[in-house]
Amino acid sequence: METKTYPDYETLSAAVAQIMCDNIRQKPTAVICLASGHTPLLPCRLFVQKANDEHLHISEATFLGLDEWVGVPPENEGSCHYFLYNTVFNPLGLQAGQIHVFNGMAEDLSIECETMDDVIENNGGIDLMIVGIGMNGHIGFNEPGVPFNHLSHVIELDKTTIEVGQKYFPAATTLTKGITIGLQHLMNANKVLLIANGEKKAAIIQQTIESEVSNQIPATIMQTHKNGIIMIDAAASSLLS
Ligand code: GLP
Numbered sequence: 001m002e003t004k005t006y007p008d009y010e011t012l013s014a015a016v017a018q019i020m021c022d023n024i025r026q027k028p029t030a031v032i033c034l035a036s037g038h039t040p041l042l043p044c045r046l047f048v049q050k051a052n053d054e055h056l057h058i059s060e061a062t063f064l065g066l067d068e069w070v071g072v073p074p075e076n077e078g079s080c081h082y083f084l085y086n087t088v089f090n091p092l093g094l095q096a097g098q099i100h101v102f103n104g105m106a107e108d109l110s111i112e113c114e115t116m117d118d119v120i121e122n123n124g125g126i127d128l129m130i131v132g133i134g135m136n137g138h139i140g141f142n143e144p145g146v147p148f149n150h151l152s153h154v155i156e157l158d159k160t161t162i163e164v165g166q167k168y169f170p171a172a173t174t175l176t177k178g179i180t181i182g183l184q185h186l187m188n189a190n191k192v193l194l195i196a197n198g199e200k201k202a203a204i205i206q207q208t209i210e211s212e213v214s215n216q217i218p219a220t221i222m223q224t225h226k227n228g229i230i231m232i233d234a235a236a237s238s239l240l241s
Helices: 009-026 041-053 080-092 109-122 159-168 183-188 199-210 218-224
Strands: 002-006 031-034 062-065 067-069 128-131 153-156 177-180 191-196 228-233
Touching: 002 009, 009 031, 009 041, 009 128, 009 191, 009 228, 041 080, 062 080, 062 109, 067 080, 109 153, 109 177, 128 183, 183 218, 191 199, 191 218, 199 218, 199 228, 218 228
Parallel strands: 002 228, 031 062, 031 128, 128 191, 191 228
Antiparallel strands: 067 177, 153 177
16 A cells, blocks of 8 residues: 655546546556545546547446445435535546445345445446545545445444434435445555545544554555555645654
């Protein structure tokens, strides 16, 4: 694992967008998995801008949504679906067959998980994952205590996730479970970028990089990834020793 620090969120975001474009340029059939949330917003916008400006050949790439709130419909602006379609998929003009996201409203969530696992396998694995980090050290909805060898699964949300998650929703929303790509997929991915910005992420970033690897802080798994990069701004790096 490598740690890269950037002066601010803008330069961090530009670096992430560059890696995304380079990845697709090198491998037009790349499988890219994207987190939603506030951190990936600017990286995703810059990626779309760059891809469009540079006429990046994107029609053979596959895009996966990392996670979703169970019971939240896609038209809810707090859903991961809403974020990814509005920020990335629609502005890029992707075809439906290039996109695979979890349906948090599905009657049978185990089928959602199996379908995602099959898509990943049938496309030869994930080439690039862009993930954020929760205030409790989660990645996607891989909450504290999650086994590291899980593929896609449904999980009870941690108290912190439920509280912090309210920030995405226009009104108070009942959040109980999440559906997520698992950490075994992250370990199998060719390259993983864990991105974080701002002072509020400094403590969890310090623990992620400097604590022992433990599923109590799921993001510590990054320490064991052969091609994992923690990309942070100066504020998020401020507690590193
Ligand atoms: C959310 C999502 C994650 C996201 C993380 C951080 O709950 N499940 O995929 O990466 O928390 O979000 P943010 O970037 O808004 O801080």
